[in-house]
Amino acid sequence: MNAEEMTFEESLKTLEQLVSELENGNLDLDKALEIYERAIVLRERCRKILDECDRRVQKLIETSEGMKREDLISE
Amino acid sequence: MAETMTVTQLNTRVRSILSESPLVKDVWVTGELSNLKKYPSGHYYFTLKDSASEIRGVMFKNSRGRIDFEPEDNMKVTAFGRVDLYVERGAYQFIAETMQRSGVGDLYLAYEALKKKLEAEGLFDPARKRPLPLYPKVIGVVTSPAGAVIHDIITTSGRLFPADILLYPAQVQGEGAAESIVKGIKALNKEGADVLIVGRGGGSIEDLWAFNEEIVARAIAASEAPVISAVGHETDFTIADLAADVRAPTPTGAAELALRDRRELIRHLDTDMLRVNRALSGVLERMHYRFKAADSKLAPKRAEQRVSMHNMRLDELHSRMDSALRYRTEAVRRRFIRADSAVDARVQRMVENNGKDLRRFSERLESVNPMKVLDRGYALVTDEDGRAITSFGQVGAGTNIGITMKDGKAEAEVKKVEMRR
Structure with missing residues (x-):
């Protein structure tokens, strides 16, 4: 799966798998580097989600056409 | 012409009728205590009520020695005393000479009965409790839009795993509150919330009553998203707390249960990367060793070059990542400062308005001051x-x-x- 489409949970889980693979396996250099680079990408993905700027704080309001969302903080 | 009298005369006359009538003198009356105020003077003021009516009451300091328990709100009591009229206010009240506890209040009985019933159904079974999602995208909150609960959750979640917060502005006390909470739980499930926080600030058992209603307990149990209850009180559990997947002691605690700590996660990631680095160094060292020991036909120089090229690439990846992360962290920080100051301005305005009211009242009070x-x-x-x-x-x-x-x-x-x- 492309890292950009992974959720935080998936990224973190994959990262952990890679870490143990790298720690346990008696890998050759090419394979080790491949895992390393993949781990870096996944870590970046996780950090990006953690530092996400566009967290939304909204409230539900009932309208004649059903539920609508409205920003809560900006007045 | 009919006799004209002053209000005081009228009240005085009513008072004498009341205080002389054997119908309301030396009587036992049973009801539930509420609005109990213990004054420094030693007098207790309270309201005594049943399901349909209430009467103001007072127990003077000198009568307090006759009771062997400490009266509390919601306590069901039988009080002995008389009815008297407070002439200045034209209000009548019950003067309690003594008081006995008559078991637990009706509300408490209703609570116990419902608890027993739902317990028998297995609604509170630990096996029914669902684990909370580790990294929810949307947290649904069912609470009052005006209370401290939503404010605390928003503030706290700023330092936690970033998730959207979706509030269902619910009525959390009084007539219709239970229905409103149920509606909120359903609506937020429909909107795809990953986890729900349902709660309100503390209050008397009457204030919290909606959270002891059967429909609320059932809606919590039926919720697709796991539910964290955050009903602000320290000791007693509401039925909603028992039906919820997890109970949080405070709104802040609820947010912390719903979302992992951001810094903790970053530390975790850093540890992972440390392990990756160490493992890779191991591989590289092994390679160096092998190249050095190997036959010269293997062209160790080229292999070593390859290794150092990879090393350079890793260094570059590291530094690119670091600067990107620094920028993002700063942006997040600024955003929360902005949100905070918007809330502050609103609170400031509220305080100012209250100040104006207070001034008006004190001017009026001044004008009726007898010393003037x-x-x-x-x-x-x-x-x-x-x-x-x-x-x-x-x-x-x-x-x-x-x-x-x-x-x-x-x-x-x-x-x-x-x-x-």
């Missing part, structure tokens, strides 16, 4: 017990009276009484 009247040459006449004499009917020839003037007191004896025409 004394300044103008009037005097206050009281009986021997210090009660104000306002009618000729309260004195007779020979009655001792007190006269309070602006700057002193006098004692006098009434010589003659005459009614003004």
Whole structure:
């Protein structure tokens, strides 16, 4: 799966798998580097989600056409 | 023509009817205590009520020694005493001479009955409790839009795993509150919230009652998203707490249960990367060793070059990542500072408005202050017990009276009484 489409949970889980693979396996250099680079990408993905700027704080309001969302903080 | 009297005279007359009537004198009355206020003077003021009516009551300090328990709100009691009228207010009240606990309040009984029923159904079974999602994208919150609960959750979640917060503005006390909470739970499930926080700030058992209603417990149990209850009270569990997947002691605690700590996660990632680095160094060292020991035909130089090229690439990846992360962290920080100051401004405005009200009230109070009247040459006449004499009917020839003037007191004896025409 492309890292950009992974959720935080998936990224973190994959990262952990890679870490143990790298720690346990008696890998050759090419394979080790491949895992390393993949781990870096996944870590970046996780950090990006953690530092996400566009967290939304909204409230539900009932309208004649059903539920609508409205920003809560900006007045 | 019918007789005309002052309000005081009327109240005094009603008072004497009440205090002389055997129907409301030396009676036992049973009800539930609420609005109990214990004054420094030692008097207890309270409301005694049943499901349909209420009466204000007072227990004076000297009667308090007759009871062997500490009265609390929501306590069901049987009180002995009489009805009296407080002339100045035209309000009647029950003067309790003594009081007995008559078991637990009706609300508590209802609570116990419902708890037993739902427990028997297995609604509180630990096996029913679902684990909370580790990294939810949307947290649904069912609470009052005005209370501290939503404010605390928003503030706290700022330092936690970033998730959207979606509030269902619910009514959390009074008639219709339970229905409103149920509606919120359903609506937020429909909107795809990953986890719900349902709660309100603390209050009396009556205030919290919606969270002891069966429909709320059932809606929590039926919720697709796991539910964290955050009903602000320390000791007693509401039925909603028992039905929820997790109970949080405070709104802040609820947010912390719903979302992992951001810094903790970053530390975790850093540890992972440390392990990756260490493992890779191991591989690289092994390679160096092998190249050095290997036959020269393997062209160790080229292999070593390859290794150092990879090393350079890793260094570059590291530094690119670091600067990107620094920028993002700063942006997040600024955003929360902005949100905070918007809330502050609103609170500031509320405080100012309350201040204005207070000033208006104190000006009005000042205008009815009796001491102001004394300044103008009037005097206050009281009986021997210090009660104000306002009618000729309260004195007779020979009655001792007190006269309070602006700057002193006098004692006098009434010589003659005459009614003004």
